[in-house]
Amino acid sequence: MQRFGDNWTLIKLDILEKYLKSYTTVMKNKTYFNLIYxxxxCGCGVNEKINSQGSPLIALDYNFDKYIFIDKSVKYINELKNNINKNANHTNKNILYINKDCNSFIQELSLNRYDRGVIFLDPYGMELSWHSLELIAKTEKLDVWYLFPISGLIRCLKKDRKIHDTICNRITNLLGTENWLSELYQESKQCSIFDEIEYERYNIKDVLSYVKNRLSTIFSGICNQPKILKNSKNSQQFALFFMCSNPKKNVTDLALKLSNYILN
Ligand SMILES: C[S@@+](CC[C@H](N)C(=O)[O-])C[C@H]1O[C@@H](n2cnc3c(N)ncnc32)[C@H](O)[C@@H]1O
Structure with a gap:
């Protein structure tokens, strides 16, 4: 069993479920496509804290031809198998369980001409590398829901801009550029008593627009506004973004119409 999250976790799962429902309905008659979730x-499929099924069990209620569940924890993969096998409705489903870091799995991911699908990226923090997002975008076949760790990023972006090298590398890995150091800070109008330049970090709203701009450099479409998910103390934890990788305008327009409607 896993125990994490809050009310925002339920909101996130509700948005995902609504999209999976719309997506599988729209694709129902396009039987020449091989639909992949x-x-x-993925986690273990059950979240005790919020008394809810996790994303993999929710997805199994919708008709995909294949499900790929990845988690780097062997314990969660084994628990997920047990949780799925308890439900007789799921026994005939085509499921691939992968016990490894998803960043290395995504490097090996190869989709066929008729594959189409949805990928859910639901990390605890800053685990997903920008390179993985680039590879997903290059498939041109996947719709993407990405829970971006805004509170994790803000914690790393120290106000005085004095950030340890290890943390700098983590931020670069998350955002896919080293320019964030100059782009997310501006020179302060006040000088320090030692006449050094002082910096001010962008506020959270501007950091989020920056992230959205970065994502839109690699995907063909991105939601108007991500869903901001707050904890019980009203502090922003994550931003749930939708992106579309298919470059065909009619496909992107439809995916964005559905996702924007659900996000609103
Ligand atoms: C927030 S939980 C996922 C919850 C799940 N989506 C749900 O709805 O119940 C994050 C999961 O990612 C796994 N994880 C963390 N880093 C990972 C990585 N680099 N690759 C694959 N799985 C990872 C953790 O073991 C954990 O189970």
Missing amino acids: IDAF
């Missing part, structure tokens, strides 16, 4: 941070 990929859960790159």
